Amino acid sequence: LTDLVRFAGDLVGGRAGDWDAAGEIPRESITAAAAAGVLCAQVPTEYGGLGLTSTGNGRLTAHVGSLCSSLRSLMTSQGMAAWSIQRLGSRGQRRAYLPRLTGGELAAVAFSEASAGSDLSLIDTEIVADGDSVVLSGRKVWTTGAWYADLLVVFGQYAGGAAAVVVPTATPGVTVDRVPDPLGCRAAGHATVTFDSVRLPAGAVLGGAGQSVELLVTTALTYGRLSVAWGCVGILRGCLHVVTAHAKVREQFGKPLARHQLVARHIAGLAVDEHTAAAAAEHASRCWDERSPDMVVAAVRAKYLASTQAARGAGTAVQVLASAGARDGDFAARAYRDAKLMEIIEGSTEICQLILAEHALTTSA
Template sequence: MLSHLSQEQIKYRNDFREFADRVLVPNAARYDADQAIPDDVIADLAGRGYLGALLPAEAGGLGLGMVDYGLLTEELGRACQSIRNFVACQDMVAHSIWKWGTPEHRERRLPGILTGRTPAAFALTEPEVGSDAAAIETTAVADGASIVLRGTKKWISFARRAELFLVFALFEGRHTAFLVDRHTPGLSVEPIEGLLGLRGSMLGRISLEDCRIPATDLLGGPGLGLTFVASSALDIGRYSTAWGSVGLAQACLEACADYVGRRSQYDVRIKEHQLVQRLLADLITDTTATRLLCHHAGRAKELAEPTAVEHTLMAKYRASTVAVQAAAAAVQIHGAQGIGPELPVQRYYRDAKVLEIIEGTTQIQQTLLGRFAARTVQR
């Protein structure tokens, strides 16, 4: 199953898997129960260069190719979706600063993100604004050498832990991005707990009440917030979610393969029951197929193909739906054990559903891909 990878990529994948198995798998249930990621894990991720791994070496990153990065997010997703989500959020903000920021932004902001000292959050979604990001209501008004932000952001991953927020607001009627420090007067965070899945993602609601920041903390220029800054960052988030979904499906497959070889019913190992074999057949086939779809999306990005964004949409759409199917099958195969807290498949089931919602819902992906298909056929 690794024939499509280079020897260097196989080594990367093995290194990523060793870290995930040693550090994350034994502790993922605790992160889920505590609804938080410990500081020592963030430091460990930073120490291995996993925060900002897409950035070039001169920026302090690992300079990973897109397929290499996909292998990382698959292994993180196989072990713990909250950790994968954390890494994705750091990459989204770090990439935005590297691509759209000034030299001063890069010098001042990137080291803190990459070392884990300044965790970052991507603050786009609002209480009444989800998929339709253009409808955001948060405003930014110039006031001398300052900009004053007013509004509310909700469902923001790692808002409870972040020291830096990438905030999107309407500035002079145009969508614009801003860098906002956590301790800026007027900024407050209310925790959101009790989530269905990705419970370690430390979500929060951000209130911006006459929050005054330096005008120099505008990122990318007025009017570039949605079309350029947010769109390129969200593309990374979708790509990470796609590969992470493959990782979750792989975790389901591994859990089931182990369980059916140990569990007996009617004096027969359940792996011998044909209906169980059917579930396993779909698990391994769908997981393998979506992995190759993600690999194709990564290669399209590396080759700068014109349809690379659409291939990422396909990968995220199919991989997230497969993750839900795989998790449902895993719970079914495990029976009563699958809904208990002792085994991880119930967590996989909860996490998988969230993957169909974040970074663009299944229905949004279907709409966009339907339009893409219609354009392609017309050619």
């Protein structure tokens, strides 16, 4: 893990602000990360992956998240695509697709549509069987990483239920349009993807026919939620770092900011948020590694806690740095924009609250 952390550090190398400003990570940097297996580090070694545990991958994700949330978002998408293939695909499909993802190709996952945001039962992208092919039609919105992707895992209606299908972006009928000017994670390659009667081999459909959309989506999102939780731990660590460094040296009213009690309270809050978010993510990853049935709810809890605390913590960072953190190129400003989006994706704060409340209602006496 130390080598991977060093690799990621060297790869980003203080360029995250430039990538954010340009709205793009250089293709060679993303390909290098993908080819090193860093973007989906939990893929088992038999498929060319690094075979990290969820805990190991989580710690790596937090490190990348502390440097660059755009690159971390690509880790979340690639890892979620790989996990969907691993979990929903046959052995043959795992063998066909996973080595491509660990070997340098990039993947993204597309659920959301203009009318199907929080309520994914409204997905109306269609996968229709036609002989030994399937034909895919529909439009997906806000697909993170789709701008860079070679493959997309697309969720749609299929055979009276739902299915996920693996779609090479180079297939005729696939159009990828960049989302202009996103609030944050500006270099994460969000895109709208249109599928105009895209013909694919029937073997591109993962798993059997007519599965429940909720089950399929929960499978993919559990990985995504945990990855986002760890990424938010990284944002909190980055914020704590810039805040403590600044508050020790910046003096006002004859002493360092850190010695003013109201500023010290901000620092304490940030430190506690980082600690509790990390504990929740560690717990969820332990559940994952132990294949505990609590894994799904633990991932929701970690994502909810870490994303709300990262949004608050990034706000605190801007507050303490004040004018020193108030420009687009400043870490705190970037964290502020990036963290807010983490409260929206992979199940918004409100959707997580509904799941957590339902869990409490069904498990408490």
